[in-house]
Amino acid sequence: MLALTEYKKNFFHCPNRLHLNNAGLAPISRQARDKILYWGNRFYEEGFYTDHDYMTDVLHSRTSLSKLIGCDFFEVAFFQSTASAISQLCFHFPLQNGDEVISWDQEYASNLYPWQEACKRAKANYILVASEKDLTTPVEKIIDKISSKTKVIALSWVQFLTGAKSDIAKLSKVTREKNIFLFVDVMQGLGIHPFHMKEWGVDAVAGGSHKWLTSPVGVGFLALDMKHMAMLKPHNVGAYTFGTCDDPTDLYCEPKRDALKFEAGSKQVLEITALGASVDLILSTKVEVIEAEVKRLSSKLKMGLEQLGFELYYNHSSIINFIPKEDSLEKLKAIPCNFAVRGPGIRLSPHAFNTDEEIEKVLTRLA
Numbered sequence: 001m002l003a004l005t006e007y008k009k010n011f012f013h014c015p016n017r018l019h020l021n022n023a024g025l026a027p028i029s030r031q032a033r034d035k036i037l038y039w040g041n042r043f044y045e046e047g048f049y050t051d052h053d054y055m056t057d058v059l060h061s062r063t064s065l066s067k068l069i070g071c072d073f074f075e076v077a078f079f080q081s082t083a084s085a086i087s088q089l090c091f092h093f094p095l096q097n098g099d100e101v102i103s104w105d106q107e108y109a110s111n112l113y114p115w116q117e118a119c120k121r122a123k124a125n126y127i128l129v130a131s132e133k134d135l136t137t138p139v140e141k142i143i144d145k146i147s148s149k150t151k152v153i154a155l156s157w158v159q160f161l162t163g164a165k166s167d168i169a170k171l172s173k174v175t176r177e178k179n180i181f182l183f184v185d186v187m188q189g190l191g192i193h194p195f196h197m198k199e200w201g202v203d204a205v206a207g208g209s210h211k212w213l214t215s216p217v218g219v220g221f222l223a224l225d226m227k228h229m230a231m232l233k234p235h236n237v238g239a240y241t242f243g244t245c246d247d248p249t250d251l252y253c254e255p256k257r258d259a260l261k262f263e264a265g266s267k268q269v270l271e272i273t274a275l276g277a278s279v280d281l282i283l284s285t286k287v288e289v290i291e292a293e294v295k296r297l298s299s300k301l302k303m304g305l306e307q308l309g310f311e312l313y314y315n316h317s318s319i320i321n322f323i324p325k326e327d328s329l330e331k332l333k334a335i336p337c338n339f340a341v342r343g344p345g346i347r348l349s350p351h352a353f354n355t356d357e358e359i360e361k362v363l364t365r366l367a
């Protein structure tokens with residue numbers, strides 16, 4: 001197991017660039033950078049001779065990611081973004097006229113627009129449940145909306161605006177009992193909070209590489225429980241839907257029976273293997289250790305902001321959203337510290353690689 005102090009050493013710390021928009025785009029780990037350099041160099045020197053090795057490394061990434069999600073490696077498919085992974089799911093989900101899909105009213109676009117469009121095409125009803133006034137998302141409100149027509153509940157585990165967290169274990173007890181398909185967008189939580197897809201009875205999850213998984217932009221993923229695999233036809237179809245690039249074409253061949261059928265062709269090898277390297281770093285540090293550090297740093301920031309008189313939203317995840325005073329943005333820019341203007345105010349989102357000094361610097365500046 002890697003100590004937290006060692007984990008932090010695997011990130012580039014620059015005094016003039018504070019990374020506090022990790023819910024937007026986090027810096028990548030040293031391991032992810034090294035992996036890109038490694039494969040860049042091997043492709044440069046070896047070309048085709050890398051063939052077998054890079055596919056083995058892609059499989060390693062798939063296996064590591066499945067451990068973090070809590071499913072089997074053959075239930076995970078790589079895509080180019082979260083939106084494309086969700087599109088695969090919702091445009092091939094057997095929705096029918098009059099069915100209901102339920103989501104929160106504050107979902108990020110990548111989880112909102114695909115379901116909205118899928119419902120439109122199937123003449124199903126897309127129901128957006130109102131969050132609480134303070135933007136929290138207690139799952140009882142979702143459960144209240146369930147009817148005999150509810151087919152899917154599709155929500156983010158952690159919401160992108162304020163870090164509001166939905167209790168997936170509590171919700172899945174009901175969805176399992178009522179035979180409702182539960183889909184969770186794990187983008188804002190996977191890597192910093194423990195997730196247990198199979199144990200909790202989640203039917204499918206999707207997410208992407210560039211936030212809490214500290215790896216390059218460009219990889220989305222879908223994990224689908226094997227029991228639903230036959231239900232979902234692949235949207236993109238190519239050589240890898242059926243076999244490999246080396247197989248002769250055969251007009252009668254059948255798609256693969258696992259999630260690999262969703263990957264139609266060649267993959268983003270550099271990005272996927274870099275993602276795997278970062279996931280290995282997370283697994284060797286332990287998600288629970290990362291979670292404790294994220295919560296410690298974010299609650300330190302939260303308490304500091306409260307002492308300075310800021311009104312804020314905080315949900316024991318990483319994200320803090322505070323209502324700025326007149327000069328807050330200028331002060332943050334002067335550090336310089338990255339942040340996002342989102343929903344009610346300014347979003348700051350420390351990761352476990354951030355330090356106490358960085359949090360103190362922000363608080364001193366905003367004072």
Ligand SMILES: Cc1ncc(COP(=O)(O)O)c(C=O)c1O
Binds near residue numbers: 156185187
């Ligand atoms: C909840 C959530 N899902 C997904 C994404 C990213 O989606 P995509 O990979 O389609 O760009 C974000 C980015 O902000 C997000 O907050």
